[in-house]
Amino acid sequence: MDCAEARRSHIQFSTDKLTEGKLQTHLVPCAIKSNGVAPISQYFRPEATDQVIDGKTVLHAALRGRELNGARLGVPDGYNGYVMRSSQPASSETTWTAESQFEELTYWLHDVVPTASDLLPRALEWAELAKEAHAPISAADVEAMME
Amino acid sequence: MLGIDEAGRGPVLGDMVYGSAFCRVADKEYLAQQKYADSKTLTEDKRERLFELLKADDKMGWNVDVITPATLSAKMLRKTKESLNKNSHESAAGLVQTAIDAGVNICEIYVDTVGDPGRYQEILEKKFPGVRCTVAPKADSLYPIVSAASIAAKVTRDFNLKNWCFKESVKASKQFGSGYPGDPDTKSWLEDNFEPHFGYPNIVRFSWATTKKICDERGIDVEWEADVEDDLKGVATLNFGKKRSLPVAQTKSSGVNRHPYFKSRKLQRGVDF
Numbered sequence: 001m002d003c004a005e006a007r008r009s010h011i012q013f014s015t016d017k018l019t020e021g022k023l024q025t026h027l028v029p030c031a032i033k034s035n036g037v038a039p040i041s042q043y044f045r046p047e048a049t050d051q052v053i054d055g056k057t058v059l060h061a062a063l064r065g066r067e068l069n070g071a072r073l074g075v076p077d078g079y080n081g082y083v084m085r086s087s088q089p090a091s092s093e094t095t096w097t098a099e100s101q102f103e104e105l106t107y108w109l110h111d112v113v114p115t116a117s118d119l120l121p122r123a124l125e126w127a128e129l130a131k132e133a134h135a136p137i138s139a140a141d142v143e144a145m146m147e
Numbered sequence: 148m149l150g151i152d153e154a155g156r157g158p159v160l161g162d163m164v165y166g167s168a169f170c171r172v173a174d175k176e177y178l179a180q181q182k183y184a185d186s187k188t189l190t191e192d193k194r195e196r197l198f199e200l201l202k203a204d205d206k207m208g209w210n211v212d213v214i215t216p217a218t219l220s221a222k223m224l225r226k227t228k229e230s231l232n233k234n235s236h237e238s239a240a241g242l243v244q245t246a247i248d249a250g251v252n253i254c255e256i257y258v259d260t261v262g263d264p265g266r267y268q269e270i271l272e273k274k275f276p277g278v279r280c281t282v283a284p285k286a287d288s289l290y291p292i293v294s295a296a297s298i299a300a301k302v303t304r305d306f307n308l309k310n311w312c313f314k315e316s317v318k319a320s321k322q323f324g325s326g327y328p329g330d331p332d333t334k335s336w337l338e339d340n341f342e343p344h345f346g347y348p349n350i351v352r353f354s355w356a357t358t359k360k361i362c363d364e365r366g367i368d369v370e371w372e373a374d375v376e377d378d379l380k381g382v383a384t385l386n387f388g389k390k391r392s393l394p395v396a397q398t399k400s401s402g403v404n405r406h407p408y409f410k411s412r413k414l415q416r417g418v419d420f
Contacts, residue, residue, distance in 0.1 A: 033368040034344065042316045043345035064346050064362065064369060065220030065353020110373050111226050123412040 017097055023083060025105040026070070027120070028063060046070060046106065054116035059106060070106045071114035076127035081105065148172050148255035149246055150292030151239045154186065154300035156231070156261070158326030159333065159355045160347075161308040163219060165212040165235070166300030167242040168292055169251055174206050183294035185287040186301035198302040201295055209299045210245055212238045213307065216352045223354035226373045235261040240274050247275075255279045257293045259286040315348040323350075328357040343367050 026044070044061060051058040059070040075081040081102040087095045107120050116122075149169040155161055170178055183201075186194055201207055214234060222229040239258060247253060256275070260267055260282050268282040283289065287297040308323055319340045324332025337357070340347060346362050353359070362369075409415065 029372040031370040032344065033370070038344040039342065043342065043348065045314055062217055062221065062349055065217075065349075065351075065358075066224050066371065066373075067217075067221035110371065119413055123414050126409075126412065126414055 017099065019100045021100075022104075023100045023102040025081065025083070025102045027105055027107040028068065029108060029110045030063070030066075051113065053113055056114065056116075058113055059108075061108065063108075066110055068108040068110060069113045070108040071121075072104055072106050073121060073124065074104050075102070076124050078131070079127060148175075148257065148292055149243060149251070149253050150257045150286070150290055150294075150296040151242055152186075152259045152287045152293050152297035152300055153235060153238075153261070154297065154304040155326065156235070157328075158352075159328045159337070159357045160216060160323055160326045160351045161311070162216065162304050163214045163234075163238075164300040164304040164307075165214070165238040165242055166209065166296040166298070166303065167211075167246060168201065168207060168209045168295035168299060169246060169253070170207050170292065172254060177206060178291045178295075181291065181295075183291045183298060185285075185294055186297040188288070189298070191305065194298050194302050194305075197295075197298050201299060207295065208246070208251065209295065210242055211299055211303045212242055212245075213303065214238060215349075217349040220349070220351075220353040223352075232262040236267060236270050240271065243271070243275055243278075253278055256281065257286055257290040258282045259293055259297070260284050311350055313348050313350065317342075317348050319348060328355070337361060341365055 024040075026040075032038075044063065046059045046061040049058045049060050053071075056071040059072070061068045061070060081104075082098040083100045083102065084096045085099050087097065107114065107118070109118070148171075149167055151165065151167050153163065153165050155163045181200070181204075183197060189197070201209055219231075219234065222234060223231065239261075243253065243256060253275070256271060256278055258267065258271070258280070264282040264284065268280050271280045271282065272278070281290075286293040288294065308326065309321070311321060311323075313319065317340070320336065322332055323336050324330035324334075326333055328334070337347075337351075341361060343366050346353065346358065346366055351358055353362075405415065
């Protein structure tokens with residue numbers, strides 16, 4: 001998309017719209033073509049297995065008969081997890097509003113077991129590295145490095 | 148000798164149970180005098196009484212392998228789908244192995260066929276060399292040892308279905324009927340207990356055509372990455388050799404110059420939401 005044509009979007013973090021408490025969030029390997037409330041805690045029942053891979057307990061669940069293996073991932077230090085909803089007003093502006101918060105998400109894989117080399121845990125590694133990469137460098141630091 | 152038969156292969160819900168029964172070849176006459184018959188020809192009451200007799204009989208041994216609907220669905224809906232026949236053959240072989248491991252000396256195996264009898268026989272003979280295998284259609288009515296196995300399997304399946312304990316916290320009735328898709332009770336249970344997101348609790352076999360049809364018609368559309376990947380394979384081949392268009396604006400850092408660190412993590416800069 002060309003820069004000039006880019007839609008404008010706002011992100012709104014008004015805390016008064018946030019629901020109380022932290023959510024249980026799941027990332028499933030499928031697209032569920034629905035955006036509403038679902039009886040998740042009734043039907044989706046993750047169970048911890050005895051298996052531990054890369055320091056994480058493997059979880060087990062089923063969704064529409066498919067076998068899923070999952071692992072819990074914490075939101076990186078210094079970050080917050082938000083569930084956002086987009087408003088689609090008549091204008092071309094989109095407003096994203098934070099609806100609820102989460103500290104941890106469980107990501108699920110179909111057939112395979114979760115490992116530390118999965119995309120999601122690796123992508124979150126960037127959060128830690130970004131802190132270092134974007135940390136301000138003082139003149140004293142540079143001088144110290146030169147010597 | 149050992150007989151194998153299955154119960155609950157066709158139903159859309161509940162366990163599939165494989166049963167085995169065994170006795171000494173010398174007790175063939177004795178076995179014939181017992182009233183074991185194809186479980187389908189017996190009433191529920193009669194089956195249960197015969198199963199009690201089988202359990203109490205010192206001359207006879209038995210075993211069952213219960214394959215839950217969750218296991219069955221999971222295996223049949225894997226990225227590399229595992230057929231029902233394969234599951235059946237493995238279960239049967241497992242029962243023979245369990246008996247051997249328990250110290251039973253098996254010379255003859257009688258099995259009611261699933262799929263092509265020749266192929267099935269070949270699988271068993273390869274796995275258990277030196278054992279005489281008889282794989283035949285209608286074995287459950289032809290060989291009393293298979294009849295006994297069919298009773299063990301059928302009673303176990305029915306007992307589990309009757310006493311089904313839902314893992315999900317749903318208020319579903321237990322008026323399942325026989326579980327066959329054509330059974331009016333099963334039909335109305337499927338009708339009444341559908342949930343648009345999840346479909347059904349795990350008593351239902353999601354890999355059955357009946358379930359798929361209901362999910363497609365009444366459920367929310369769910370698209371699996373595993374299925375999409377299969378579809379994309381064709382597209383990738385079609386696009387092969389197509390000239391890549393030049394990168395226009397750098398609103399997204401998806402271009403060729405993206406650092407491998409980000410590429411390998413599928414991370415890209417985003418400006419638009």
